[in-house]
Amino acid sequence: GQNIDQPTEMTATEGAIVQINCTYQTSGFNGLFWYQQHAGEAPTFLSYNVLDGLEEKGRFSSFLSRSKGYSYLLLKELQMKDSASYLCAVNVGGGSQGNLIFGKGTKLSVKP
């Protein structure tokens, strides 16, 4: 089976830094994605890791360790608009290497 785990909820303060962790145990691995989803809206792409290490993109960074089955999303200089659910997704391969499986998401609340 495919297992992707994230904390259910997190709370942080405006201007602070928050790290959202994701661990996975999957039948295959072709890359890991982070998505942001505001309430009532569709998920939107944030970041992608396929090799070990850190990918930085403005206020958002994502880290991957394939040997540990672990990733995190780091959000810096938090803003109120960052209140959303953050979804970790793994391309687990399979037929034509394209099966994309999501975790349950982490609901982040940013407080003033």
Next chain:
Amino acid sequence: DTGVSQNPRHKITKRGQNVTFRCDPISEHNRLYWYRQTLGQGPEFLTYFQNEAQLEKSRLLSDRFSAERPKGSFSTLEIQRTEQGDSAMYLCASSLATGRAEAFFGQGTRLTVV
């Protein structure tokens, strides 16, 4: 291109009726995904196409669910004999099959079974 389009946006149906949803992906994308999402949960994988071929189907998907992508462009998801437990947001996403291949999502179809 305006992105992934899903129709209808909302559907209310009586238990036992059949419903069909449509998804129009981004035109150059050859991968197309269907997911189901309930409140407070992440998207749950239902099925996935590459061009017109249905390559993966979740074991959670009962025989009442069927999806097609006849010419490798738009896709339809049909639910037969709907049950109250089918009430959810049905999301469609599309991607390229090469490179980073991030999925772009449509706005979803919210199904309510009464």
